[in-house]
Amino acid sequence: MIEIKGLTKQFGKKPVVEDVTVTIEPGTITSFIGPNGAGKSTLLSMVSRLLEADTGEVLLDQNNVKKWKSSDFAKRVSILKQANYLNVRLTVRELVSFGRYPYSKGRLSAADEKFVDQAIEYMNLADMENKYLDELSGGQKQRAFIAMVIAQDTDYILLDEPLNNLDMKHSVQIMKILRKLVDELGKTVVIVLHDINFASVYSDRIVALKDGRLMKNGPTSEIINSDVLREIYDMEIPIQEQNGCRICVYFNSHT
Amino acid sequence: MRNSTKLIMLTAIAIVCILLYGFYDIKGGFDYAFPKRMLRVTAMIITGIAIAYSTVVFQTITHNRILTPSVMGLDSMYQVVQTLIYFFAGSMSVWVLNKYLNFGAAILAMVIFALILYRFLFRADKHPIYFLLLIGMIIGTLLGSFVTFLQVLIDPVEYLSLQSRLFATFTNVKAELLFISIGILALAFLYGYLIMGKLDVMSLGRENAMNLGINYDGMVMRILILSSVLIATSTALVGPITFLGLIVANLSYQYLVTYKHSIHILGASLISIIALVGGNFLVEHIFELRTTLSVIINFIGGIYFIYLLLKESRAAG
Numbered sequence: 001m002i003e004i005k006g007l008t009k010q011f012g013k014k015p016v017v018e019d020v021t022v023t024i025e026p027g028t029i030t031s032f033i034g035p036n037g038a039g040k041s042t043l044l045s046m047v048s049r050l051l052e053a054d055t056g057e058v059l060l061d062q063n064n065v066k067k068w069k070s071s072d073f074a075k076r077v078s079i080l081k082q083a084n085y086l087n088v089r090l091t092v093r094e095l096v097s098f099g100r101y102p103y104s105k106g107r108l109s110a111a112d113e114k115f116v117d118q119a120i121e122y123m124n125l126a127d128m129e130n131k132y133l134d135e136l137s138g139g140q141k142q143r144a145f146i147a148m149v150i151a152q153d154t155d156y157i158l159l160d161e162p163l164n165n166l167d168m169k170h171s172v173q174i175m176k177i178l179r180k181l182v183d184e185l186g187k188t189v190v191i192v193l194h195d196i197n198f199a200s201v202y203s204d205r206i207v208a209l210k211d212g213r214l215m216k217n218g219p220t221s222e223i224i225n226s227d228v229l230r231e232i233y234d235m236e237i238p239i240q241e242q243n244g245c246r247i248c249v250y251f252n253s254h255t
Numbered sequence: 256m257r258n259s260t261k262l263i264m265l266t267a268i269a270i271v272c273i274l275l276y277g278f279y280d281i282k283g284g285f286d287y288a289f290p291k292r293m294l295r296v297t298a299m300i301i302t303g304i305a306i307a308y309s310t311v312v313f314q315t316i317t318h319n320r321i322l323t324p325s326v327m328g329l330d331s332m333y334q335v336v337q338t339l340i341y342f343f344a345g346s347m348s349v350w351v352l353n354k355y356l357n358f359g360a361a362i363l364a365m366v367i368f369a370l371i372l373y374r375f376l377f378r379a380d381k382h383p384i385y386f387l388l389l390i391g392m393i394i395g396t397l398l399g400s401f402v403t404f405l406q407v408l409i410d411p412v413e414y415l416s417l418q419s420r421l422f423a424t425f426t427n428v429k430a431e432l433l434f435i436s437i438g439i440l441a442l443a444f445l446y447g448y449l450i451m452g453k454l455d456v457m458s459l460g461r462e463n464a465m466n467l468g469i470n471y472d473g474m475v476m477r478i479l480i481l482s483s484v485l486i487a488t489s490t491a492l493v494g495p496i497t498f499l500g501l502i503v504a505n506l507s508y509q510y511l512v513t514y515k516h517s518i519h520i521l522g523a524s525l526i527s528i529i530a531l532v533g534g535n536f537l538v539e540h541i542f543e544l545r546t547t548l549s550v551i552i553n554f555i556g557g558i559y560f561i562y563l564l565l566k567e568s569r570a571a572g
Contacts, residue, residue, distance in 0.1 A: 050462055074468025081462045087318045088458045088514045098456060102468045106452030152467070 001026055002047060002077075002156060002188075007056035009042055016042045018212040019056070024156070029182050029189045031199035031220075034209035035233060040192045041082070041160050043209065047190070048079035048158050060156075074102035078149045079158040084141070086133060092144045093129040096120055099151030119151035122177055138165035146174065150181070157181065159191045163198065171195075175202040196237075200224045201245045208232045224248065258511050258518055265525035272533040273300075279540060296532060298428040301436050302489040302496070303503075303527030308443065309485035310500030311507070311520050315458050316475045317373075319387075320508060321563055323500040324486045327372060327391040329365055330495040331398040333487060334421055336364045342405045346416040354431055362487040369483040373475065388564075425493055425535055425548065436488050443485055447520065450474070454516040496549050498556020503527040505563060 002024040009017040017039040024030055024047075032040040045051040047058050049065050058065045060076060068076075078099075096119050100112040108116070120129050123143045133141055142165055149157055157178075163171045175198055181187040182204075193199045199206055199220070206223040208216040215232050216223050223229075224246045229237040237250045276296055281288050310323045324330070340350045340360065350357055372394075376387055406414055419427075453474060457464045465471050489496075507522035534548045 048466070050465055070465075070470045071468040074466065079462070079466045084460075084463070086459060087320075089512070090514055094514060098459060098463075098467060101452070101456050106455060149466075 001059075001061065002190075003059040004043070004047060005057050005059065007043065007046055007053050007058065009039075009046060009051065009054050016212050017046070017053075017209075020209070020212075020214045021056075022207050022214060022217055024188060024190055025205060026155075026188050027182060027186055028204035029178060029191065029202060030205045030207060031203040032190065032192045032207050032209060033194075033196055033199050033223075033232070034215070037211075038209040039212040040209055044079065044158050044160050044190065044192055045081075048077055049073065050079065050081070071102055074152070074154070076154055077156040077158065078152040078154040080145055080149045080160060080162060082161045082164055084145050089132055089134065091130050091132055092125050092136070092147075093120065095133060095144050096125075096129075096147045096151050099148040099153075102152065115151050115153055119147040122150055123147040124173070139167060139170050142166055143170065143174070146177075154187075156188045156190065159189065161192050161194060163193065163195065171198065178202070196224070196229070196248050196250075200248060221246075258513055261511055262518070262521060262525070265522060265529065269525050269528045269532070272529055272536060276532050276536045279536065294430055294433070295425055295428055295535070297433060297437075298430075298492055299425060299531040299535060300528050301433070301440055302493050303499075303531045304524040305436075305440060305443075305485040305489040306496065306500045307503045307507075307523035307527040308447070308520050309482040309489075310504040311516065311523050312447075312454060312478050313482045314504060315454055315516065316478050318458075318460065320505060321501070321560070321567060322387055322391065323504070324369070324482055325495060325497045325500055326388070326560075328395040328398055329369060329372075329483060329486050330490045330497070331395050331402075332365045332368045333361050333490040333495070334402050335398050336361045337417060337420055338402045338405045338409075341413055341417045342409055346413050351416075355435070358432065358435065358487070358491055361491060362484055365483040365487045366480050369479045370476070373479055421494070425531070428493060432492055436492055439484060439488050443481060446481065450478075451515075451517045454478075455514060458514060458516075494549070496552055498553050498560060499527065499530065501563070502552070502556045502559055503530060505559070 004020060004022045004024070007017055007020045008015065020039075020043060032044065034040055042051065046053045047065070049068075052066075060068065060073070065073065065077075093116065096116050097108060097112075099119065100108055100115060104112045120126055123146055125140070125143060125147055128136065128140065133144060136144065142162065146159070146162055149159070159178075162174060166174065178189050178191070179202055182189055191203070193203075203220055205218065206216070206220050207214070208223060208228070210232055216228055224239060226237055226239055229235075229239075229248065233250075235250065237248045239246050239248055241247075273296055277289065277292050281292075306325075310325075313324050314320055314322070337357075340348070340357065344350045350360060376382060376390060406417065409417065453469055456467050456469050457471065457474060459467075461471050503523045503526040504519070506526050507519045510526075511518055511522045513519070530552065531548070534551060538544065538546060538548050538551070
């Protein structure tokens, strides 16, 4: 279980995340939503130890994440950030193989290779596994990076806006894969999303942030309603039910 | 061609260069000339490997392929330390006479300089490469002017003694430093063997490397120290060769298609040995010492440097 307790982070004098307390339920997809600059990515970075919090703490299995050994932590929690520019030329398979580093330390065993195969299969990259990343489209590259994180085989997978650069087909595909990871393999996924409809349809729980503060935290059904969303986004968002999914129709709202 | 084939070819060329340098046209007493030549070749091999190794790892932690420790002014720091020692302590002081103390002081200063440089330039924000280059040039000029200023004030006799230390060349190898250099290189490779996998992961960038369980900032610190120690070793042995690291590292990136540091360090080292030993052979026997190797290397390296800059700016734009 990941517990976030009173987390605060300032950049200069500006507080970016302020006193956020959230518990991530194991075996769920939890979406972080909120307007630009709400502190979603910063919060995710602190949970994954990329950033150090000013005050507050993050606990993984009751132990402060700072106290975890880096190599052990990498077997429990993985993170993928938005910008992934590489200075080296790698093939898809080489990149995905890096996901096994916490286990293999660079020497892949047969079992490691199997995880790599599976991750590549999962992300539908088998036909381009020997291509170089700089030959791929933005979406294909993104899928390759997600495959690396899947190969890492951690209980917790944190993704910072993984749907950026992706078309609808691949966005849906990735959300379905994440769903499968949670439902079939018992993983826990925490994901920063911009499109609230993806959050509404695919996630179990939603954490809503605004101006660095926690606004709402609860099951998806509680968050996706017009009153709550108005508070978060300052706009009128009618909600329509379609095949049991609640869709936010924010395009034609006349505010 | 496979990488292993390419490496074997490079090794063969390097051996040919070494043999040519060792045995070609020995006049007078073999017993006199041969050991002298071997001493120089050993110095070249050590220098070549040290520069190649330090450049490749430095470029990994700074995430670029243009800046090298030398371009950022790291080897000017060696001159600053030596000049300061002569200026304040004099040529008869223990800081000069005890070569280990002298060497240690130089390494310490260079490590501190590298850490400060990294802290302010590479750590915080991502500066454009031209900015970093400009800073590197300014630091180099500043240190150079500072050294000249102190040298003007020094007693002329002291200055002569200092000059022989600063202008070490391949024909004037500091033989007494050879053994300690070999020791340092051996330790550096032992350490390199342990961190090779981590280096590969670090080339994915800070966030990806941390995700995969690398203590990134700690590793950067250690690699900066490693890089500084190697540059200090080669500078103490034969003086600064600014552009060699840039050439050999980039040739290796182009020639050997892989992300693996073990291969690039090996490849760059071999190319470096070929350039130094082969180059010195040409200088001594073809040009008959009418020019020096560092002039040639800096000339070719400078042109290659401009080419890389143009290529980079086109890729960025």
